[in-house]
Amino acid sequence: MALVLLPLLFNGQFILFMATQALVMMLVAIGLNLLTGYAGQVSIGHGALVGLGAYTTALLMKDLQWSFWLSALAGIFVACGTGLIMALPALRLSTWYFALVTLTFAQVVTDLLVEWRSLTHGFSGVVGIPAPSLNGHILSPVQVYLTLVVCVVLVFLATRQLVNSRFGRGMVAARDNPLAASASGVSLWRIKLLAFAMSAGIAGLAGAFYAVQKTVITPEDFSTDFSIFFLLCIVVGGQGKLLGPVVGTLAFFLLPELLGPLQSWRLLIYGVLLLILMLFAPQGLMGLPFFKRWQKRVIVDVDIQFDSAISLKPVKNLDLTIKDLHKHFDGVKALQGCSLFVKAGRIHALIGPNGSGKTTTLNAISGFIRPDSGQVMIGTTDVSSLSPYQVAQHGVGRTFQTPKLLGDMSVLDNVRLGGFMNEHATAFEVVLNLPRVRSDDLASKVQALELLKFVGLSSRAEELAGELPHGQQRLVEIARALAGRPALLLLDEPAAGLSMSELDRLAELIEAISKHGTAVLIVEHHLGLIARISQSVTVFDRGQVLAEGSVKEVFKNPEVARAYMGREGTGDSM
Amino acid sequence: MYSAKELETSDTLMFFDILVSGLTAGSLYCLVAVSFNILYQPTKVFNFAQGDLVMLGSMGSALLLTQWNWPWWVALLAVMVAVGVLTLVEEWMAVAPVLSRHSHGTGWIITTLAVAMIISNVVGKVWGVEPIVVPAPLPLSNDMLNLEGINISSYQIALILLTLALVFGVDWLYHSLWGKAALAVAEDRDAALLRGIDPAAISRWSFAFGGAFAALTGYLASPVLSASTTLGGILLLKGFAAAAIGGLGSTRGALAAGYMLGVAEAACSVWLSPGYHNTVILILVLSVLLVRPGGLVSSLEARTV
Amino acid sequence: MNMLLNVQDLHVGYGHVAVIQGISINIPEGGFVAIVGSNGSGKSTLLRALSGLLKPTAGSIVFGGLLISGETPSKIVRSGLLHVAEGRRLFKNQSVKDNLDLGLWGLRLSTVEVAARYDRVYSLFPVLHERRDVRAGILSGGQQQMLALGQALMQQPRLLMLDEPSLGLAPAIIDQLFDAVVSLRQEGTTILLVEQMVERALQIADTAYVMQNGLIIGKGPAAELQGSELVRNAYLGSFEDTH
């Protein structure tokens, strides 16, 4: 608190002016961090969004005598709306093309700010923008500064809310591990759009303040360098870290003043410092061990007694039916008419030699590949044409051959990601921290802890998932899949790389899971495990069903033995 | 002051004027894009300092030519080597360390930006904004030879032809064993390792080569644009756009995209107020990328959401 | 008989997981050794360690008298140890010819010698010659495997390590492939074959090691191991004893 009041202690306008400007920039950076730091979309066009906000506000206030507050609101909407028009198509592109589009968009905006003279007064820009006033009383620079402080704090809290909510987890997942994200029912496109809308709106708000504090704005204010500045701020501060943009912006505003006499070499010094920083603190200032000390860690205080009946109960009980699935990869036949059926509450194993199409089948079920023909029925709905996140929302949870966890996230948050679609609070509610958010938050936390307890890892809930040993990562991934309370659980070689003890644990877990009505389809090489837990088995060979039945029957079948020992060739690879 | 013949400019002639100036500009955009790609190919790094490298090439050669009166080919060779080495240093100091440990892989954005800052400031201290006029190397000249009323200078012809030659040259280079190795690294680093290819070495060479190519681009640009410290900025963005539209890493794509941009711009300059040029380019970029998410010549890493 | 490859008490792992926990292997000059074992038993990891893609955490690898453990992959390739990875790992966007060219990386050869090597590969796999200009990506599985093999042969390795060459191939193709491998062996190339198709592997190899959970659980003349209980357990898992 004392920190924000500090600038008021100095006589003279300069420090105050700079502090105000720093806050405006900070606002933008906080927003951009949401998009670039968390959702992983690099925007080189945010300067233009600020410009839109600034111009809207300035013009409404000056030419239409609107009040600042109303104009600012309009500014937010214009920035957000225009930004979305650009983002809707652009977000479908890969990161770098997105960067290019935002860059060009920024130039278009600045050009039009000139071109649309009748409205924007061309090059000379908007001069003499009045100061905001509150019921008749005109705010002094100090009051403007304090208003801005309040705004920054509110925005910061709002973003913190969002980042710590399911949406934040979804964004990070979309950034670091799209597969895991969509397998948990997160729509990559929507989550990125949300991030963009938020950051654009915040940029608009910042623009409003930019206009009134500078009192004159011209198109030149919103150049490409202006946009890149924010990128620098968040990377220097540490992107994907809540305080990153704050620290980064402050660094950029303090440094030049500290340089003092070296002024004329300033930019050169920036360059060198940036280089050094990136080489020795790639995670930005907030990534420095010094700051790590007080970075937010999940604290687990609630000691819950585990009631499996609740957390393990699928949303509803459904069977899986696959009919005559075909899939080709250029020239290679991966699946040639596979069919299988898994009843709710049963464990069904899918085995076969390498490359017989087992994983392909799992991918086809969970929507990561679209079969050429055939049906995948979850209960009575055919999901074969849906995208992964939709399939997940139809109650399909899965794990991957190599665990796809979010290494920089706590184990607990990894599991909570899995519960994404079972939380109900909208982003709007989250930002305002309405009651439903807290109930959601608690529910998902409790559930996640229960599941961790269930897989025997509640003691490690706070640790970063990346720091867990392999075997435990598998268990965490299973917990994540369960967090969605799926009707169907797909396990892809869960036993690989597990120790004997971990193996037993796994077996018990899977049996417990199925007992509560979840249908489990497990692909596994470890036949011991299969024999122990699965009620029925399907054997694949070269993308076709070789045998089906109970474990005993199947293993008696000489065909199977032969396929395994490989006297015959096996199915097409993938 | 002018003859009646020169006065008659029908639409067709205007069309050719557009084409000529479009192809001229396009050639430069394409060359920048190609120099981008050469670095990008094995490292997947966009060198934000590329524009400044081009500028160094142009200013450097301009000085050697006008102040020290070196023969053009010596000057060219000198700047290509110098800038090549500089880029190698950049790779060694700013890129390799960042790539060796990836922090969400965006570290290099900042380091290359930093290098750009450093170069442009040092240059700003050495040279002012006063541009240096560079004559076309003899026997070429910038004078228009009015062929059937089509206005084109011998240097423009040379530039366009040379660009084609260079593009196909680079393309051919990627069919040499070294080029194939570079592509191999781009496609599958581990697999390349198993064949005894050292990706680090490949990317070092690519940087040196890309830098030299940027210098060459700068040299070729200066007779048209006249060498100045602002030259880099002018070409960087268009080059970036051309590279992306053409499909990252694709040389021929860059060629097509470069000419596309150049001609589109020239057309705009006739029919549209300059304020709308970028709008046209944005629409161009979006429509191309939405139809072909990997760019015109779809390259390996055309991944989309 | 002098050993071309000598592995002593090798430990390898990814991060926290120790995949290979101390194994020793010997391959004589001109020998044909098979390593069999079910998936996840650590076979591929072993090869990745031998070819330098993974740094061993302990133990030594001596190849042709030189200590190569910890060397860079390119150095190891130069010394004549070549690893044809599981799933071929071809450069799918480049033509068959280009892929073969890449096999020559780092060699200084006379055009005559180069031509000779092409002839050798093409005579071994005529189909590669027919399709030399098509993208490797659109070759059939078998042809891709042949190309991978051919690419390795361009280097004329002293030791050729094949990881799951039969993976996802039809029987006829596999026969063809294994015949080729056998003929290579007869020409004097030392071969280390990692196969999950035990029977076939044991038919053509002369010595075999059986791996399970990152350990060598058995070793012996291939012929003897055929159909042995040991191998059977290594594959169908010891699921009897979990009952």
Add this chain to the structure above:
Amino acid sequence: MRKSSSKKSFSAGLTRRHILSSGLYASSFLWGLESAFAQKSDTIKIGSARALTGLVASSFAPLYVGVKIAVDEINAGGGILGRPIEIIEADDESSPAKEPAVIRKLLDSGVQAILGPVGSSHTLSAVSTTTSSKIIHAGGGWTEELANGIKYPYQYQFTYNTSHQGDAVAKHIVENLKIKKVGILQENSAFGESGGAATIRSLKKYGIEPVGVETYQVTAIDLKVYLTKLRSAGAEALVLWNSPAQGILLTASGMQALRWFPALLGGNSMFSNAVLDSASPEILKYASGTLLKTMTFTASEPVGARQIAHAKKVLTFPEAKAWEINAAISPFYDFLHLLKLVVNEEKRFDSERIKKAFDSTLNYDGMIGRISFTPENHSALTGDQMVMATLSSGRDPRSMNVFRERA
């Protein structure tokens, strides 16, 4: 958990506050120090907003030579109110966006008047701050907007503006060249726009409509298309409005390439050495740029002795190199001298009194010409004090690299 985490961030607050405050103190110390000086020291502090870094730093540097000369002269002559002038510089990094901050910085360091920055858009963005803080300000911008004494009562334009240039251009075209077909080529910038507009207005006075007006992107790399259009429109005189010399060079090479040589007229950026060195004789033959009358000579009437003496001083400054003209016509030289005159008469340094005195200035004999202000019109000069001068005379020894021959 909320509790414990908040406690964490609080302790965090402590550390962070520590770091930052120390930073802020350090920085504030500098300014605190200076403002402290402002009270005690017995100098007249004049703030100078200028680009020390960035794109225009080197090209605008010459205009500040005028400041140095004036300060030397004034301090040698006993300063203002017996106190020497002290110039406080602040860097705007060549970006107009920075001006409001820069001006505040200067105000905080206790300056009593402000000069600079150079550049129309730079000055426009600075003037809003100087106006609101009622401090006497001599900007370095050339748009007519800045001549408006009602809008900016404390800012004075001690230089020509685009309307003067427009008048000079039109007058020359009509009365000397006797050309009726005029084409205008302007860059897409504040300067280009106002220059073009002024020319059109001035031509109207002679009842002439330009045959064509073309605008090009500042980043354009080829102007031939525009030139072709103007030529086919039948233009016999080409008026060129752009700030960076790049544009002139592109135009020159374009005309050269098209072998089209109309009379070429433009602002004083035409006098760039790069143009003189590169443009072909055919172009130079009819090429002229706007220049202040006091800085020109004819066969019959040489340059005034005072100007020559001034030029000699200018030539001693390395930063004036290649742009001696801009150094010689710096707005700040006359500003400082007039300021001294006024303040010494008033016997005290008071913005309101200075303003009153400035507003009633009539025909003050300045280096750049006869300077007059009214409360409404804060432009120092009148159209007739601006003339066209030939580029080629840059090689004439009489020019001393500073003056040019009247066209």
